[in-house]
Amino acid sequence: xxxxxxxxxxxxxxxxxxxxxxxxxxxxxxxxxxxxxxxxxxxxxxxxxxxxxxxxxxxxxxxxxxxxxxxxxxxxxxxxxxxxxxxxxxxxxxxxxxxxxxxxxxxxxxxxxxxxxxxxx
Numbered sequence: 001x002x003x004x005x006x007x008x009x010x011x012x013x014x015x016x017x018x019x020x021x022x023x024x025x026x027x028x029x030x031x032x033x034x035x036x037x038x039x040x041x042x043x044x045x046x047x048x049x050x051x052x053x054x055x056x057x058x059x060x061x062x063x064x065x066x067x068x069x070x071x072x073x074x075x076x077x078x079x080x081x082x083x084x085x086x087x088x089x090x091x092x093x094x095x096x097x098x099x100x101x102x103x104x105x106x107x108x109x110x111x112x113x114x115x116x117x118x119x120x121x
Contacts, residue, residue, distance in 0.1 A: 002029060005048070011040035011075070012119055018050035026059035030066050037073045044076035046119045048112065049086070071100040078115040080107045 002025055005014030013036055015029065036043045055063070067074075077097070079090050090106035097104040107115035 011043045014046040016048040020054040023058045042075040046078040049081040074102045077104045078119045
């Protein structure tokens with residue numbers, strides 16, 4: 001399940017994910033992202049992950065396919081979680097994202113305000 005965060009404005013889309021995201025929800029998120037891309041060209045995403053997050057295989061594959069096809073439309077990605085493993089994975093991925101001119105950072109949940117300032121700058 002996801003929630004679009006009320007601080008989302010302009011080309012910045014903030015999402016909070018708790019529980020499992022299925023393919024129908026993934027399609028809704030893709031539609032929202034594509035709407036913003038149509039309006040702004042490039043978008044930035046702030047994703048706050050709950051403690052028990054999951055996704056269906058179909059939704060995960062759709063997400064990867066969409067991301068790979070739309071990298072040129074992504075400016076910044078902020079991942080907010082308390083997972084040390086995810087922080088390490090984002091650090092590795094950020095090096096590859098940089099090759100596609102995407103800035104990517106992990107923030108602890110206690111630093112969500114810092115994440116918002118970074119994504120909005």
